[in-house]
Amino acid sequence: MNFLKSGLMWLSLAAMGVSGCASTDTRVLSINSLTSENYNDGTFRGLEALATGYDNKPGNRVNIIYLHGIGWIENPDDKPLANEFIKGLANAYNLELDDKAVSSLCGRDTTEEETKLNNHIYIKEETPRRYHTALPGIDLSLDDLVCLDRQVLNVSDDLEYVIYRVFWDEIFWQSLQEPHVGFDDHLKEDGVAALRRKYNSYLKDKLINFGFSDAVLYLGPVGEEIREAIYGAMCSANLDAGGYEFKEQGKRVTAEEICQIANETSVETDQFVFVTESLGSKIAFDIMRNVMTDEKDTVHDAMIENTEFIMLANQVALLNLSDLSSEKPKVPPYMAPEERPTIVAFSEVNDFLSYELVPYYRSLMDNGERHSVFVGNDKRDISDDIVSMVGFNMIDMRVEFANPLIPLVKGLVDPLRAHNGHSAQPELMRYMVCGAQNGQLRTAGCIADLVGPPLKKK
Numbered sequence: 001m002n003f004l005k006s007g008l009m010w011l012s013l014a015a016m017g018v019s020g021c022a023s024t025d026t027r028v029l030s031i032n033s034l035t036s037e038n039y040n041d042g043t044f045r046g047l048e049a050l051a052t053g054y055d056n057k058p059g060n061r062v063n064i065i066y067l068h069g070i071g072w073i074e075n076p077d078d079k080p081l082a083n084e085f086i087k088g089l090a091n092a093y094n095l096e097l098d099d100k101a102v103s104s105l106c107g108r109d110t111t112e113e114e115t116k117l118n119n120h121i122y123i124k125e126e127t128p129r130r131y132h133t134a135l136p137g138i139d140l141s142l143d144d145l146v147c148l149d150r151q152v153l154n155v156s157d158d159l160e161y162v163i164y165r166v167f168w169d170e171i172f173w174q175s176l177q178e179p180h181v182g183f184d185d186h187l188k189e190d191g192v193a194a195l196r197r198k199y200n201s202y203l204k205d206k207l208i209n210f211g212f213s214d215a216v217l218y219l220g221p222v223g224e225e226i227r228e229a230i231y232g233a234m235c236s237a238n239l240d241a242g243g244y245e246f247k248e249q250g251k252r253v254t255a256e257e258i259c260q261i262a263n264e265t266s267v268e269t270d271q272f273v274f275v276t277e278s279l280g281s282k283i284a285f286d287i288m289r290n291v292m293t294d295e296k297d298t299v300h301d302a303m304i305e306n307t308e309f310i311m312l313a314n315q316v317a318l319l320n321l322s323d324l325s326s327e328k329p330k331v332p333p334y335m336a337p338e339e340r341p342t343i344v345a346f347s348e349v350n351d352f353l354s355y356e357l358v359p360y361y362r363s364l365m366d367n368g369e370r371h372s373v374f375v376g377n378d379k380r381d382i383s384d385d386i387v388s389m390v391g392f393n394m395i396d397m398r399v400e401f402a403n404p405l406i407p408l409v410k411g412l413v414d415p416l417r418a419h420n421g422h423s424a425q426p427e428l429m430r431y432m433v434c435g436a437q438n439g440q441l442r443t444a445g446c447i448a449d450l451v452g453p454p455l456k457k458k
Contacts, residue, residue, distance in 0.1 A: 025456060026401040026425045029349065031439045034358045034394040035383045042395040044308060044344045046435025047089075048446055050271045051159060061160045061270040063241045065234065069278020069313070069420075072210040073169040076113070080104040081165050084423040085275060086153055092429045092448040093155050106147035106167040118245075120149035122252040123232035129225065131176065142175045142222075145229030145255075148236055150246070159447060164237040168226055169214060176222065177213050185209045206416070215279050215315075219322045227287055228255050231300065234272075234287075235262035238299050242267025262299045274309040278353065278419065281314035281345075288341060292391045293330035304341045309392075310432055311345045312422045317355035332391035342393040346428060349400050351418040356396045361386050395436075401425045427455050 031042035051060035066082045073081050080102050090097045103110045107120025128141040146168040153161040173182075186193045186201050193201050218226055232255025239262050240246055249258060276284045288309065291300040323329075347354040365382060387393055402418035404410055422428050434446035443449040 026427045027399065028427065028431065029398040029400060030396075031436050032356075032358050032396045032398070034361060035387055037383070040439035042397075042439055043437050044342055044395050044435050046308075046431065046442065046446070047161070047273060047310075047433050048159070048448065049435055049442075050273055050308065052270045060158060061162060063237065063270055063272045064161060064163045065237060065272060065274045066163050066165045067230070067274065067276040067280030067284055068166070068169065069276070069280045070211040070214040071169070071206070071278075072173075073167060074105050075210075076104050078104075081167065082151065082163055082275075084421075086151060086161075086163060088423040088426070088429040089153055089161055089433070091426060092433045092452050094451055094453055095153075095155065102151050102165075103149075106165065107149045117149075118247040119151075120147055121236050121240075121246040121249055122147050123229045123236065123255055123258070124252045125225075126254045126256065131222070133179075140176050140179060142172070142225065144171050144252070145225060146171065146233050148233040148246075150237075150240060155447070162241065164233070164240075166230060166233050168229060172214075172217060172222070172226070173210075177217060181209050181213050215319065218279060218283065219319065223286075226283060227290070230283065230287060231255050232258050234300055234303055235259040238262050238269055238272070238303060239265065239267060241269040241272075259299070271307060272303045273307055274304075276309065276311050276314070278313045278315060279319075281309075281311035282316055282319045284309055284311070285314075285316050285343075288392065289330075289332075289390070292332035292335075306339055307341050309341060309343045311343055313347065313351055313354045313419045314345050314357070315353050315355060316345075316357060317360040318353070331389055334388065335391060337393070340387070340392050342395060344395045344397060346397045346399060346422050346432075348402055348418040348422070349398060350402050350413045350415065352415050353419055356398065357394045358396045361390075361394065397428075397431065397436075399425075399428060401428070426453065430455060 030040040032040060033042040036042070047062050047064075051062045066085065068081050072078065080100065081104075083101050086101050087097050087099075090101070098110075100110060103113055105113055107117055109115035109117060122144050123146045124144045125142060128143045130139045130141050132139055146166055148167070149165050151163040151165060153163070155161065182188070183191055184193055185191075185205050186196075188194070193204075196204070217223070232253070235255070235258045236246070236249060236253065239249060239258070242265075244261075244265065244267065249261075274284050287300075288304055291298070291304055343357060345357050347356050362383075365386065399422075401421060402413035402415070405412055405414050430448060430452065431441060433448045435442040441449075
């Protein structure tokens, strides 16, 4: 029996490239809040409610920082970064975009990828950073860190979404990862990968070489460079959103110099929101915690105050294992509930790599040694204490949408689609846009609910 189960598992995994005949309707199973002991009564605002207009500026706009997760992000044969998200946003308002809505590469024309546009900027090191390798006498160097570009979705005269895509995968791959594991990928026609079976090769590249290697890299010393670069990207995006555009900032800038300009320049911007995939959620989580505890008043504080972090397939609970320390973590200063950012974590129940946040924090509380800083006596008080200690509110959206890998075999759904398919689900995009009230889709005052396509009736 175990042999048969094992055989079925591998047969199903091998079917990844050819499956998809059967379908599963999207189900929102629950929306839970850390600060409530009740089931399915979570509330969050959604993107539309965060749209703002400031003096002398017509209409409303939302600025979105989009952070990617693991994988080969600039693969020309795969979907571009944020492509499904932008198409999902458009679909929420009954707007149609081409299958390829944005460029695969940072700052390039959508149809002519060789054509560079003025919609991007590079964040770089002041001087190349050198890393010693396992081979004494051999170093690897890093110069550019991330590329940031701007994509715009005009919904109407009254609503605009501006998406700032942050690319770091290709830069770090070429500089650091390829010398370590690149010899093993399928692009090396004369290497060992050429001897592998088709789907074994596909899985190793998708999950390990171009996937988990990103997480391993981030959890090491290089993680600090990634975070520093994204701090710089946030400063640059803030300036661009306030009218000091990328082409005026320069083609390549350091995080230190662009953040100095941002902190010394008074610009008005619309609300920033963060949408993150997979590993990007852990990166955003770390950045948010650092900003809240660094005892500095910077543009980053303004960007995260009272906003929402929409985390798709987050791995915070798993990757926080790397942060266990004998030193006490810093506690952010008190923030009123209306000033705190909120994490809204979308987790597909069949995703191997997603972990809900509400049960994670409650598990830490239930299984750890409690210090005197936690003064609550009941579940609600304790949950309020947790939110105060970490500095942000938490909402879990428990969902299911991935299709079976093989028709009629219901015991295994596509794990990759469970991990990265959130934005392709119209119902989930409606929640992202309109928000939720007490566990139910918020419809009052939401433009998408008025003009968007009808959702499937349950």
